[in-house]
Amino acid sequence: EESIGLLRQAVELRPPGRANRSSSLHELALCLSDRHDERGIVDDLEEAITLGRAVLELCPPEHVDRGVSLHNLACDLRRRFAKEHVIDNLKEAIELLRPALELRPNGHPDRSSSLHELALCLSNWHDKYG
Known part of the structure; x- marks a missing residue:
C-alpha cells in the first residue's frame, strides 16, 4: 500500500x-x-x-526499457484473459511478446521469462482454438 x-x-x-x-x-x-x-x-x-x-x-523502439515494458504489459493482458476470457487480450499479449523476444536475443538474462510467457499464451490460444 x-x-x-x-x-x-x-x-x-x-x-x-x-x-x-x-x-x-x-x-x-x-x-x-x-x-x-x-x-x-x-x-x-x-x-x-x-x-x-x-x-x-x-518508450520508443530503441529505448532500453522497451523489452521489459512489452513483457510486463503482455503478462497483465494474459492475466486479464484468464479472468475474462476475452480473446483480444490474449491476441494482444502474443503480439507484444514477439517484439519483446526480438529485444531479448539468445543470451539475454530475461529471454527465458518472455519465452515462458509466450508459451503460456500460445497454450491458452491452442486450448481456445485448437
Whole structure:
C-alpha cells in the first residue's frame, strides 16, 4: 500500500514530458499488478494495463526499457484473459511478446521469462482454438 502511494506521488511529480516519468509509471504498474495477484482487485489489474500502455508510448523502439515494458504489459493482458476470457487480450499479449523476444536475443538474462510467457499464451490460444 505504502509503495503504491509513494509511486503515485512520484508520478505526480513527474508530469508528461518530464524525465524518468516512464520509470515511475512502470514501477507503479508493477506494484498494482502484484497487488492484483495478492488480493484479486480487478481495478488494480486494469490500472496496471493502462499504465503499461502509457509506458510503451514513452518508450520508443530503441529505448532500453522497451523489452521489459512489452513483457510486463503482455503478462497483465494474459492475466486479464484468464479472468475474462476475452480473446483480444490474449491476441494482444502474443503480439507484444514477439517484439519483446526480438529485444531479448539468445543470451539475454530475461529471454527465458518472455519465452515462458509466450508459451503460456500460445497454450491458452491452442486450448481456445485448437
